[in-house]
Amino acid sequence: MSVSSTASASGRIDRRFAALKAEGRAGLVTFVMAGDPDHDTALAILKGLPAAGADLIELGMPFTDPMADGPAIQAAGLRALGQGAGMVSTLDLVRGFRRGDAETPMVLMGYYNPIYSYGVDRFLADARAAGVDGLIIVDLPPEEDAELCLPALAAGVNFVRLTTPTTDDARLPAVLTNTSGFVYYVSITGITGAASASAATIQAAVDRLRRHTSLPVAVGFGINTPEQAASVARIGDAAVVGSAIVRQIERNLDADGRPGPGLVDAVLGFVRSLAAGVRNARK
Known part of the structure; x- marks a missing residue:
């Protein structure tokens, strides 16, 4: 692997956040499950997201034991696994997306077990x-950086860390060490798709994080609605929406359990509404 190619890939996230800063707005980060509800539909959604x-x-x-995920994302993972999704097909989705989009940053999120089973180096x-x-690997703490984080950074792949309302000032330096790309602040305690935190609470947390990292x-x-996404976009550098998008898939x-004819359009239409909220938040 050449140094130049490594820099090129790891730079997509940096370039995107720099462009967002230049535009004077926050970004929208969307989560979907690889292979949900099937491979071809998932690829169509991915291609339409930018x-x-x-x-x-x-x-x-997809993973069989997603302990940090709420019902919507758990169900999405089960649908994907039921269609035979795994690491090989997940990476195939990324390749399919990249054939038409060389710039939108793509981050894999999940648990360490599927990566360990696949082989870290491979x-x-x-x-x-x-x-x-x-x-973003939700079950690998900083104490386990040698398992994946450090090899990922050496390979030119950013390692994005989660912080939570319970991550205190004594713990933050350890969490932020070796973190790259961006910091993902989990605004509530508990599983994905749960109730929202107040804007004041999020503001205080983001201010505290910014005292520790650039x-x-x-x-x-x-974050379930365009209004909530806009509220977060006035505070953070990006709003992340996952469960609400996944629920749009389930509803269609x-x-x-097969995708209805309007599924892709419904999902992308919802994302457009979220994006409008985010893009207009600071105007």
Whole structure:
């Protein structure tokens, strides 16, 4: 792997946040599960996300025991697994997306077990070649950086860390060490898709994070409407929406769990409404 190619991939996230700063607005980060509700539909959604207003994309890696996820994302993972999704098909989705989009940052999000099973070195090589820019691995604390974080950084793949309302000032330096790309602030305690935090609470948390890091701060969990996305976009550098998008997929399945004819348009239409909220938030 050449130094120049490594810099090119790892730079997508930096370039995107720099462009957002120049525009004077926050970004919209969208989460979808790889292979949900099937491979072809998932690829169609992925390909449509940037034009619908997604500035960065998180792609979930299906896993059988997603302990931090709420019912919507758990169900999405089960639908994907039921269609045979796995690491090979997840990386194939990234390759398919990259054939038409060389600039939108793509971050894989999930748990360490599927990566460990695939093989860390093999995974990083294949992810890097496919066009993955970063990883969010929710069950690897800083004490385990040698497992994946440090090898990922060496391979030119950003390692994005989660911080939460319970991450105090004593813990933050450890959490932020080796973090790159951006910091993901989980605005509530508990699972994905739960209730929202107040703007004042988020503001205080983001202010505290910014005293510890110069990295962009993306805020997620509990953002379900364009109005909530706009509220977060006035505070953070990006608003992250996952469960609400995944629920749009679920609502457009037929009785047998197959995608209805309007599913992709419904999902992308919802993303456009979120993007409008985010883009108009500071005007």
